[in-house]
Amino acid sequence: MSEVIALGKAGAAIRTANDAGRGALVAYLPAGYPSYDGGIDAIKALVDGGADVLEIGFPYSDPVMDGVTVQRASEAALAAGLRTRDVLSTVEKLASYSDVPVLVMTYWNPIERYGVDRFAADLAGAGGAGLITPDLIPDEGAEWIASADKHDLDKVFLVSPSSTDERIRMTTAACRGFVYATAVMGVTGTREKPSDLAAPLVARTKAATGVPVGVGLGVSNADQAAGVAAFADAVIVGSAFVKVVEAGEGPAGVRRLTESLAEGVRREPSTAASR
Amino acid sequence: MSTVLPDQLGHFGRFGGRFMPEALIAPLDELTRAWQEAMADPEFTGEFDRMLREYAGVPSLLYDATRLSEAAGARILLKREDLNHTGAHKVRNALGQALLTKRMGKTRVIAETGAGQHGVATATACAYLDLECVVYMGEVDTERQALNVARMKLLGAEVISVKTGSRTLKDAINDALRDWVASVDKTHYILGTAAGAHPFPAMVRDFVRGIGDEARAQSLELLGRLPDAAVASVGGGSNAIGLFAAFIPDAEVKLYGIEPGGDGFETGRHAATISAGQVGVLHGARSFLLQDEDGQTIESHSISAGLDYPGVGPEHAWLADTGRASYRPITDAEAMEAFRLLSRTEGIIPAIESAHAVAGALDIAKELGPEATILVNLSGRGDKDMDTASKWFGLIDAPEAGRE
Incomplete structure (x- = not known):
């Protein structure tokens, strides 16, 4: 029973992909970048290119988990006047664009400031699927967990190579949707070579939970995506998309990269098929 | 009034706690343990007192x-x-945390600084205890406190000028945290004030x-x-x-x-x-x-x-x-x-x-x-x-x- 509940919206989409014998592609772009409308068009291109789950980044003034690429995009979005209500309306527009689940990835303070339960209600009302919370651990998350459950939202917490098995058990027990496994000890950003910390972390996480496990941090191309899809349920890509937008390649460029990554997660061998 | 705050998770009433990436939770737990053991070890507290008395003029x-x-x-x-x-008072905290760094077997220290006082104190403690030292400082602050930048460099520290955000203390802390999450195996972050995630507020308080x-x-x-x-x-x-x-x-x-x-x-x-x-x-x-x-x-x-x-x-x-x-x-x-x-x-x-x-x-x-x-x-x-x-x-x- 808990398995069914913990799949939630994003988890169901990931399992649909896994059932088709492939890894799922979770794609990230921030709201409001390069502009409010331009951001919506770029995120739509993620859907058009074949993303299975969307992560909409909530730009924040002090993004300590992010490398320079996402920092610059966040600063630009905020400088252009992006507000919390604009993040919610971006979610609403994407949720009505397709059936692809829309999660918001956010640092905690903007949610606390808006009001945790109020944000959960408005996110659900906008058709959002839930939150990914990089600086909120379940130990501090009682209010969010209660509100998410009340409004039927996914709760995606992070696990890390440094997490103890005990913390992995506790954290995954609080997750619904998927578990975000950070592949490296570090911040977001594209990396040359794949991390050798990711596979052992996924194995430890899967030993603790039936909730799907997504791997993020450092994945930027189809080969890397194929490599990660061989051991994880979902591949999370963010900074590589932001770089495409930053380079001015527009929705067409975003769609090209999405299609390439979508091909990557479909390559054999994918252990996902054996689930 | 109770003086045993914070609680085990670092809460002072409704304040404090840990709002940090999961990657840093295990290192923060390790730091909490190391600090509590050190403060209960007369050899550590005795050495800290000696350094304060004989070196810092306390x-x-x-x-x-x-x-x-x-x-x-x-x-x-x-x-x-x-x-x-x-x-400044900052030397008390810097010496305490630098000594704790040695005790934890770490070889590299990072710190943030605003005015430069904490950066200088940390660079000093690292020179004294033979630790590698990197100080993050907002670009605006490196300009208005150029003399302290020179002091840190003379003491052997690397000073990194932070050019993101408002280019002041808060952004220096952001960049130090980004460094730490990637380097925590061998690096201790000597936070300069009684803020941040548990155990820093209580630990810094106890050192000062x-x-x-x-x-x-x-x-x-x-x-x-x-x-x-x-x-x-x-x-x-x-x-x-x-x-x-x-x-x-x-x-x-x-x-x-x-x-x-x-x-x-x-x-x-x-x-x-x-x-x-x-x-x-x-x-x-x-x-x-x-x-x-x-x-x-x-x-x-x-x-x-x-x-x-x-x-x-x-x-x-x-x-x-x-x-x-x-x-x-x-x-x-x-x-x-x-x-x-x-x-x-x-x-x-x-x-x-x-x-x-x-x-x-x-x-x-x-x-x-x-x-x-x-x-x-x-x-x-x-x-x-x-x-x-x-x-x-x-x-x-x-x-x-x-x-x-």
Whole structure:
């Protein structure tokens, strides 16, 4: 029973992909970048290119988990006047664009400031699927967990190579949707070579939970995506998309990269098929 | 009132805690264990005391400032932390955490700095204990505190100028945290103030609480009783919590935190976090912070780089919330007037941070009356601020002289 509940919206989409014998592609772009409308068009291109789950980044003034690429995009979005209500309306527009689940990835303070339960209600009302919370651990998350459950939202917490098995058990027990496994000890950003910390972390996480496990941090191309899809349920890509937008390649460029990554997660061998 | 806060998860009432990436939770747990074991180990505490005494010049003097008292209209005692090695209270925390770094078997230290005082103290402790040292400093601060950048480099530290965000202290902390999450295996982050995620607020407090412990004993010796009030400036809050900690159980001693009022409340250009901020989460803890309607951090403003921070340590938020301490702003102009007054009456040039506390004490003296004895933490010396002071008072004949 808990398995069914913990799949939630994003988890169901990931399992649909896994059932088709492939890894799922979770794609990230921030709201409001390069502009409010331009951001919506770029995120739509993620859907058009074949993303299975969307992560909409909530730009924040002090993004300590992010490398320079996402920092610059966040600063630009905020400088252009992006507000919390604009993040919610971006979610609403994407949720009505397709059936692809829309999660918001956010640092905690903007949610606390808006009001945790109020944000959960408005996110659900906008058709959002839930939150990914990089600086909120379940130990501090009682209010969010209660509100998410009340409004039927996914709760995606992070696990890390440094997490103890005990913390992995506790954290995954609080997750619904998927578990975000950070592949490296570090911040977001594209990396040359794949991390050798990711596979052992996924194995430890899967030993603790039936909730799907997504791997993020450092994945930027189809080969890397194929490599990660061989051991994880979902591949999370963010900074590589932001770089495409930053380079001015527009929705067409975003769609090209999405299609390439979508091909990557479909390559054999994918252990996902054996689930 | 209980002094055993925080609880096991680092909460001071509703403040504090850990709002940090999961990657840092296990390292923070390890740090908490290492710190608690160290503080219970006489070998560690003995070595810390020895370093403070023989190297840092602690205990600092408690000085009966009679000419300042005459001007203030109440008796003012100055805790002379400005006389410590490196010129501020910061050396206590830096030595404590550097010694803990060695104990944990780590070889590299990172730190953030605003005015440069914590960066210099950390670079000093690392030179003394043979540790690799990298200091993050906002680009704006490297410009207004160029002398301290030179000091850190001379001491062997690498200084990284942070060019993101507002390019001040908060952004230096962001970049230090980004470094730490990628390097935590061999690196300890010596946070410079009693803020951040657990165990930092409690750990930093315990390393600097000698300020108040000494001042309390010195007051009893000098006065035969405790002072009526204890006053300290509050940016992140380390010198203030260091002074307050010893007095929190003494209900008869009023505690005053002096916040940087910048150009004045009404202008919005200030860094008076408790007086004007709201509850929120920044840099790993729930506390008061300067934020907009959407929870985005607002840039703070103060003539004092060391107080120019939009957050504050969670124990201060708790002391304010419970009413045990009160917090009030002092403007740049009031602080600079006190800076001049202390220089002229006592021959002591204070750090501009500490000048805020002196200015606050002048107001409190009027409120408490001539019988009152007010203990002020003179947290640092003013050498680093001479460029700012010269411009403010027009002391140097140069084309660019005059107020910034």
